Amino acid sequence: MPEPREPADRTVRLLGFWVTPEDPSLPDPAGLVxxxxxxxxxxxxxxxxxxxQVAGSWMGVSRCRPCSYPNGSRDLTDGYYLWPEGLSHYVLDHSVRLPGEFLAHVEQRLDALEELERESSWWRRNATRT
Structure with a gap:
């Protein structure tokens, strides 16, 4: 029997959503280069x-503000933050720097994954069950 998981009842922080005429209070990526x-x-x-992980899909593709590169139509999450799938393009191709708190979060999550102990007994017991 699978172990119960905590419900996903916490709020996620939005990241990488840019200024629009509908919401002029959001950041402009040009100011974060x-x-x-x-x-x-x-x-x-x-x-x-x-x-x-995919958290939602939208009709139509978002385009990069500086270069019009097609950035996809999905929102992604790690359970703590939620961002548009094209955010990596801004980071890589335009040097848009994300907040230090998020960068520390990423580093902590990646370090935790590297430090995981690997245990294979569950897989060995359950791989042959149908």
Whole structure:
């Protein structure tokens, strides 16, 4: 019998949603460009963003504000933050730096994954059951 999981009842923080005529209070990505942001750090952050779970899909494709690159039509999440699937493009191609709190979150999550103990007995017991 599977172990019960906690319900997903907490609020997620939005990240990477940009200013629109409907919501002028959102940030403009042009104001977050950091040309000095190390490329290696941008790559691991972008990779993390690309591997979020799909949280929703929308009709029509969003386009990058600076270059019109097609950025997809889905929202992704890690259960703590929610972002549009094209956010990694802003990070990689335009050096849009995300908040330090989010970068620390990504680093902590990646470190925790590396430190996981691997245990295979469950898989061995259950792989042959139908």
């Amino acid at each position: 950091d040309p000095a942001w190390e490329e290696s750090q941008r790559h691991w952050v972008a990779d993390y963003l690309d591997h979020g």
